[in-house]
Amino acid sequence: MVKSADELAGTVIDAEEAGVPWFILGGGSNILVGDLGFRGLVIKNEADKIATGRTEWYIPRNDGLVTVTAESGALLSQLASFAIDHGLAGLEPFMSVPGTVGGAIFNNSHFRPSQNEFIGNLVEEAEILFPRATLDDVSSMRSARNPRSLRRRLPVGEKTKVLSGSSSMISETPSSVRPVPFRVSRDWFRFSYDYSRLQEEKAVVLRVKFKLEKGDPEELRSKSLELLKQRNSYQPIGSLSCGCMWRNPKEAPAGKLIDETGLKGIRVGGMSVSQTHANFMVNDGTGKVGDVLELMARVKKRVKKYCGVELEPEIFMVGEFSHENMKT
Numbered sequence: 333m334v335k336s337a338d339e340l341a342g343t344v345i346d347a348e349e350a351g352v353p354w355f356i357l358g359g360g361s362n363i364l365v366g367d368l369g370f371r372g373l374v375i376k377n378e379a380d381k382i383a384t385g386r387t388e389w390y391i392p393r394n395d396g397l398v399t400v401t402a403e404s405g406a407l408l409s410q411l412a413s414f415a416i417d418h419g420l421a422g423l424e425p426f427m428s429v430p431g432t433v434g435g436a437i438f439n440n441s442h443f444r445p446s447q448n449e450f451i452g453n454l455v456e457e458a459e460i461l462f463p464r465a466t467l468d469d470v471s472s473m474r475s476a477r478n479p480r481s482l483r484r485r486l487p488v489g490e491k492t493k494v495l496s497g498s499s500s501m502i503s504e505t506p507s508s509v510r511p512v513p514f515r516v517s518r519d520w521f522r523f524s525y526d527y528s529r530l531q532e533e534k535a536v537v538l539r540v541k542f543k544l545e546k547g548d549p550e551e552l553r554s555k556s557l558e559l560l561k562q563r564n565s566y567q568p569i570g571s572l573s574c575g576c577m578w579r580n581p582k583e584a585p586a587g588k589l590i591d592e593t594g595l596k597g598i599r600v601g602g603m604s605v606s607q608t609h610a611n612f613m614v615n616d617g618t619g620k621v622g623d624v625l626e627l628m629a630r631v632k633k634r635v636k637k638y639c640g641v642e643l644e645p646e647i648f649m650v651g652e653f654s655h656e657n658m659k660t
């Protein structure tokens with residue numbers, strides 16, 4: 333478990349240097365872990381500092397916007413609540429989305445995609461660690477970064493000096509090459525529906541700077557409560573789930589397709605397709621990984637057969653699976 337962005341970076345670098353596979357666990361709300369577990373280091377990210385007051389983390393700007401920086405382990409709900417309390421608009425739809433800032437950036441979390449409510453739209457820049465970047469890789473990333481960061485990627489010795497404080501810290505001791513964080517702009521992520529470039533790069537989000545508009549705290553609070561009510565009306569609240577299991581294909585929302593094929597309520601072991609929202613699978617508390625995979629396989633097959641649509645999982649598979657149906 334790590335409690336600060338710097339500790340997160342240091343732990344990843346140590347694991348990388350030791351040749352130990354590692355995985356960043358945010359809130360765990362969008363992953364399915366294999367029944368054989370993950371062979372390596374699971375780093376639970378509890379780095380959750382958000383600006384408190386007018387510090388370097390909370391910067392009013394000339395264009396009327398305000399930037400707020402959050403460490404990647406902060407819960408999205410904490411961040412949204414912080415913004416509302418400070419009269420900053422933009423994050424209210426995300427008050428009810430589970431998980432951390434890092435997880436949200438990884439998948440470009442959304443509330444109502446049809447209304448363009450994606451977390452990526454609010455990102456100004458982020459501090460990222462590329463634990464495997466070679467100097468060549470780094471040179472090719474020049475355009476996406478604060479050029480000053482390039483100069484900071486010098487050979488370094490002590491982890492604590494490299495990573496304490498912000499990415500501007502660096503040790504002068506050139507005893508070995510250890511990666512340091514870089515600032516990347518929003519464009520670097522190539523955000524799109526359920527996608528950010530992080531899904532293809534071995535990179536770790538340390539901190540994210542969001543740009544928000546000024547708003548009235550009371551209005552923002554009531555808007556966020558209204559959105560929460562809306563959400564509670566169509567999601568299986570109180571049940572164990574991973575949220576939506578499938579990405580929405582271009583043809584129609586996945587939940588609609590699943591519903592149309594008559595799969596609501598279908599059960600495998602302790603898992604079933606939710607009666608409330610067909611894109612959710614709910615666990616009655618006894619569901620096992622194998623049940624999830626088998627239910628996914630059945631849903632996928634039926635939707636393909638009756639709708640001609642290939643569903644793609646929205647959740648991410650982590651670790652090793654013994655179950656034969658794992659190829660969903």
Ligand SMILES: Cc1cc2nc3c(=O)[nH]c(=O)nc-3n(C[C@H](O)[C@H](O)[C@H](O)COP(=O)(O)OP(=O)(O)OC[C@H]3O[C@@H](n4cnc5c(N)ncnc54)[C@H](O)[C@@H]3O)c2cc1C
Pocket residue numbers: 355356357358359360361362363377404405429430431432433434435436437438439440441442443530535536537538573574575576648
């Ligand atoms: C009931 C429910 C409702 C949901 N509703 C929504 C919704 O409305 N909209 C929506 O978009 N999603 C929704 N989700 C899905 C989920 O909340 C989001 O995808 C969330 O952003 C995942 O964040 P997490 O911290 O839990 O990520 P995790 O599940 O812990 O991790 C997901 C992936 O992100 C990676 N990751 C996490 N942190 C970092 C980091 N710092 N750097 C690099 N990679 C990282 C992990 O390694 C993993 O690969 C819902 C889930 C549930 C259970």
